[in-house]
Amino acid sequence: MKEQTVWKINGFIGLLLLVVIVVFALYYSVVQYNPLYAIGAGILALLVASGMTIVQPNESVAVIFFGKYLGTIREEGFFITIPSIRKKVSLRVRNFNSDMLKVNDVDGNPIEIAAVVVFKVTDTAKALFDVENYHEFVRIQSETALRHVATKYPYDTSDDKAWSLRGNAEEIANEIAQELQERLSVSGVQVLEARLTHLAYAPEIAGAMLQRQQANAVLAARQKIVEGAVGMVEAALRQLEDKQVVQLDDEMKAQMVSNLMIAIVSEKGTQPVMNAGKVK
Numbered sequence: 712m713k714e715q716t717v718w719k720i721n722g723f724i725g726l727l728l729l730v731v732i733v734v735f736a737l738y739y740s741v742v743q744y745n746p747l748y749a750i751g752a753g754i755l756a757l758l759v760a761s762g763m764t765i766v767q768p769n770e771s772v773a774v775i776f777f778g779k780y781l782g783t784i785r786e787e788g789f790f791i792t793i794p795s796i797r798k799k800v801s802l803r804v805r806n807f808n809s810d811m812l813k814v815n816d817v818d819g820n821p822i823e824i825a826a827v828v829v830f831k832v833t834d835t836a837k838a839l840f841d842v843e844n845y846h847e848f849v850r851i852q853s854e855t856a857l858r859h860v861a862t863k864y865p866y867d868t869s870d871d872k873a874w875s876l877r878g879n880a881e882e883i884a885n886e887i888a889q890e891l892q893e894r895l896s897v898s899g900v901q902v903l904e905a906r907l908t909h910l911a912y913a914p915e916i917a918g919a920m921l922q923r924q925q926a927n928a929v930l931a932a933r934q935k936i937v938e939g940a941v942g943m944v945e946a947a948l949r950q951l952e953d954k955q956v957v958q959l960d961d962e963m964k965a966q967m968v969s970n971l972m973i974a975i976v977s978e979k980g981t982q983p984v985m986n987a988g989k990v991k
Contacts, residue, residue, distance in 0.1 A: 712836040714899070717774045717782025717792055722763060725791030732756045761794040769803045771835050783835045800835045804903065809854050811909055814861045816876065821913035824861050824876070826887060827906050828853045834899030842898045849900060856891040866912065880907050 736752030739745040766772050766787050774781045776795040784790055785802075811825045830849060832838045838845040860883060861876065868875040876883055888905035895902060 712780065712840045714834045714836040715782045717784060719784055719790040719792040722765075722789030722791050725759060725763065729756055729759045732759065758794045759791065762791045763789070764792060764797055765789050769801065771800045771802055771832075773798045773800060773835050773839055780836060780840060798839060800832055800838060802832055804829060804831045807849055807853055808908065809850075809857060812854060812858060812861075813913060814858050816861060816866045817863055818865045820866055821915065822861065822866050822876070823909060823911050823913055824857060824907065825909035826853070826857050826884070827908050828888075828891065828902060829904040830895070830900050830902050832899055833901045837897065837899030845898045845900060848898050849895060852894040853891055853905075856887055856894055860887050860890060866910075876907075876910055880910070883907065 732752050732755050736749050736756060739752065740749035764772055764784070766784050766789075768787045770787070772784045774784070774792055774795050774797055776793055781793060781795065783800075784792065807828045807830065809826050809828070811823050813821060813823055816822050828849070832845070842848045864879075864883065865873075865875050867877045874882060884905050884907055887907075888902050891905060892902040
């Protein structure tokens, strides 16, 4: 199915035509007393009246004639179209808030996740006739896409280059919107935006995962400190040698490196060790 435009005329022109037909019917039923003409005019008036429809802003009307889809009226206003069954479809932008889902991330950790999807109908024919109920279709496909994407990534990672659900929320949301658009294309629905509204570890592992996150954070911080300390010690030794402030043998260099590393890395106050050199 594909949306098309149905025949229609301005409703006020049709209303004027209806008045003329009614006057014609009254004339032949009262003045001329011709029942045949009067009945025909009355039936024609009913047909014209049944074709009247009002389309609100950001709304469309699909026209169905004896089971056949004839087309859609998208313009707002008052119209007269083919007498038939008419179904209204909202073209307004709408939100869908998914339920909080419990899924396993790529590492097998149970997490809780939820999202909001912003969408609108762009093809009324597909929305009405290609799926049973496009509202329900959007709900089911949104949760399916959210589950699928959530299982592809870890909740969190210490690797800056790898994606995670917590660290790359914007990229994950874009991927959800892209996958959801592919799933909803058959229903004539356009996905405007998708955003994560809830993301957390499941309660049964939340405490343990918090401890692991804290341990990973401490380990990462220690690694940064050590890397920085090594660079500072290396720079200090190089400057002493370049400026020839003091001549250091291997033992004194080792002692200085040890003292500097302890002073930089340690979280507590340190006492310097004085080296008076070798005793001869």
